Amino acid sequence: MSVLEIIINLLSWFFIVSGAVFVMIGAVGTLRFPDFWSRLHAASITDSAGMILLVVGMCLQAGLSMVTVKLLIIGIFLFITGPTSTHAVANAALVTGLRPPEGKGLTGANPEPLENDGDGNA
Numbered sequence: 001m002s003v004l005e006i007i008i009n010l011l012s013w014f015f016i017v018s019g020a021v022f023v024m025i026g027a028v029g030t031l032r033f034p035d036f037w038s039r040l041h042a043a044s045i046t047d048s049a050g051m052i053l054l055v056v057g058m059c060l061q062a063g064l065s066m067v068t069v070k071l072l073i074i075g076i077f078l079f080i081t082g083p084t085s086t087h088a089v090a091n092a093a094l095v096t097g098l099r100p101p102e103g104k105g106l107t108g109a110n111p112e113p114l115e116n117d118g119d120g121n122a
Helices: 003-032 036-062 066-095
Strands: none
Touching: 003 036, 036 066
C-alpha cells in the first residue's frame, strides 16, 4: 500500500465518520429540541452536512469509477431535494397556522419596542 493510498483511505474514513456524527447529532436534536421549528432546523441542517460528508467519503473509497459518478448524481439529487422538502414542510406548517416562537419584543408582523433599562440601552 502506497502513501497516497493510505492518505486517501484516512481522508475517506474521516469524511465518513464526520458525516455519521453530523447525522447522529441531527437525530439527537430531532428528539431533544422542544418545538417543531427547532426540530426541523436540526434535521435539515445536519442532514445536508452529513450527506455531503458521507458522499465525499464514499467517493474517495470508490476511486475514479462509475460508482463515483453514481454517488455524485445521488449527492446532487439529495442536495437539491433535502432543502426543498424542508421548505415544503415548513411552508405547510406555517400555512396551517403553526407559528414559530417569537423573540423578545416581537409580536407577529408589528414588533413591540424593547423596554429601556434606564441607562440608555434597550
